[in-house]
Amino acid sequence: MAEHTPTREEALSLLHAYNKTETLRRHAIAVEAVMRYRARKLGEEEEKWGVIGLIHDLDYEQFADNHCSKTREILQEHGWPEEYIRAAISHGWGICSDVEPQSELEKTLYAIDELTGLVAASALVRPSKSVMDLTVKSVKKKWGSPAFAAGVDRSIITKGSQMLGVDVAELIEDTIMGMREVAQEIGLKGTPEG
Numbered sequence: 001m002a003e004h005t006p007t008r009e010e011a012l013s014l015l016h017a018y019n020k021t022e023t024l025r026r027h028a029i030a031v032e033a034v035m036r037y038r039a040r041k042l043g044e045e046e047e048k049w050g051v052i053g054l055i056h057d058l059d060y061e062q063f064a065d066n067h068c069s070k071t072r073e074i075l076q077e078h079g080w081p082e083e084y085i086r087a088a089i090s091h092g093w094g095i096c097s098d099v100e101p102q103s104e105l106e107k108t109l110y111a112i113d114e115l116t117g118l119v120a121a122s123a124l125v126r127p128s129k130s131v132m133d134l135t136v137k138s139v140k141k142k143w144g145s146p147a148f149a150a151g152v153d154r155s156i157i158t159k160g161s162q163m164l165g166v167d168v169a170e171l172i173e174d175t176i177m178g179m180r181e182v183a184q185e186i187g188l189k190g191t192p193e194g
Contacts, residue, residue: 011054019061026186028054030116030179037178038108052087111160115175121149123188130190131179136172
């Protein structure tokens, strides 16, 4: 199959074909939104960044033991460009992939993949259960409690922010802002005050 520029519709269709779990779908939408937010902020290609964010965990539900390598196979079968495939699997660097994040896009995906989990967990313990009134300070406070969202690997977020040359607080801010854009879709609209 000839390579082409994948669309969001194609990415969403693949996501839904391989991921039936609402939690995984919401995570993909959250990561996509943050990738789009950062792309706009940096003057990068929003559509490309978003599409890669949307499919980064494509194989996770059905092929957790082959996470990332199965994504490569699936995307190759669908004629996706190598640049997109490489970017998607680089988020598993050091865990389930030996593809080191190189580009700004790859480093961003690597850093914010885990961070969306921490932001979502931080929002859910608020009285509002919303990302709309979530603050960086609140997330930073939760960051310091290892028992909170224990599955979130903070060292990956730290390493990613260092690779990007930005402060973790800035990444948290960008992640919150990106997730606010899809708050309803990812179940984090809640009932914020005012």
